[in-house]
Amino acid sequence: MKRILKYDWDAIAGIIAAVAAIIMHMLHVVEAEVLLMISVVLIALLFLRDLRRERQSEHIEASLHQTEVTVKDILSQLSPPDAVLVGPLSIRQTMEDFSRRARNEMLWFHVCPVMFKRQELFDALLKTAIENPAVKSIQFILDTSDREMWESEVVPKIKRCASKSKVRNTIWTSISGGVSAIISDLDKEGKTECLLSFWGEPFMARTASHNVPRYVFQVQSHSELVGRMVEVVRTACLHKC
Template sequence: MPSGRRRFGRYDWDAIAGIVAAGAALVLHFLHIVEVEVLLAIALVLLALLLLRDLRRESGDEAAEERLARTEAAVAALAASLRRPDVVLIGPRDLRRASAEFARRARGEVTWFNVCLLMFRPQELFDVLLRPALENPAVTTVRFILDPSQGDLWETELLPKVHAIGAGSRLAPPVWVPLREEAVSFILTDTDAGTTEAHLSFWGEPFMSRAAGLDIPRFVLHVQPGSELLVQLSEMERRYRTARAPAT
């Protein structure tokens, strides 16, 4: 019943009334009950009514357009007021794709801070995590800031793979500095958009997973451009870069 009422309400009753009146006038004219002058008068009245109806509709359309414009402006203002998140969590399902995209966007110098070089032992992980940056023509240098305990792995795991792809000229000598007390690990770089971004992780569960003796990132925080956290990471990178491992 309600649906029938809605259909009933959608009919254009002004037009229906005009059609009925015009039909009745023609029938009366054919029956010689109404003269031509009366028929013309009826036609003029109907045209006037239809014109008034169109004017009302045009006024309604203008009001609807104004409401739509106000709504669009309100939505645009709301969207502009929404802040982009400073940090986005990247999980295991998207980690490899996000890492490769991050490396492809990089430019200038890319800094790897406090990573475990064992994760580059599998050729597949090296190809996904580090190779895109080394082969990115916009990247001039890839630099590692590492704990001295990573020295043997640097020689046995990383350098052979880098030289195998002919990217040794882009790999800067590492900065050796004690990092055992640091719980953070990150990659810091400028991007092709002229901004700075970082991939930040933490040692231990749940951010790192240990499989076959390898500490492999499981979750990474993508630190977005403009985040205040980037200032802290850049300061940490600068502080350790200027430090040196104690003499042995």
């Protein structure tokens, strides 16, 4: 039924009428003047059909334009989120992408050194940043209680990287609280974003051998929280040991 409805019945009816008129003229049933009149009427009907379709097309185009304007207006009124919560299924890819997209200076604040104990995680998260040509320097700001673990598990891995020189000397300080952050400019736009997490459950799963991040907040560049975290890092650097 749908296939039949797709046919252009106006055109089909016109063709049938024209053929019938020609046959009747050949059989001398109608005169040439009548045949001419029929032709004119058919042309007029087809012209009116095209005009009707043109009006319908203009109406559809106007409706689509109005819909587009309405959607853009709705989107313009929606406030983008300050932060996006990233869960276990995509956290590793998100952190790796962050290191790959980073530019200029990267700040790694109060991250857990045990996280880099596994070579696989070190390569995916930190080595990606070290070997990223757009990253000019990497600064770690860590709590003094993690110094032994850092020097025994992470420093040897850093020294094996080709671009190890961009990793600055670690700033050791006394950090209270369980907030950790990775801060950097991203992509060509250079907008500063931040991966924000917290020590302990549920944000970090702790095992006997290593810690594994489970949740992070990807703080967007327009958020005031990025500037606040930069201030937290600067304050911690002022009290280095």
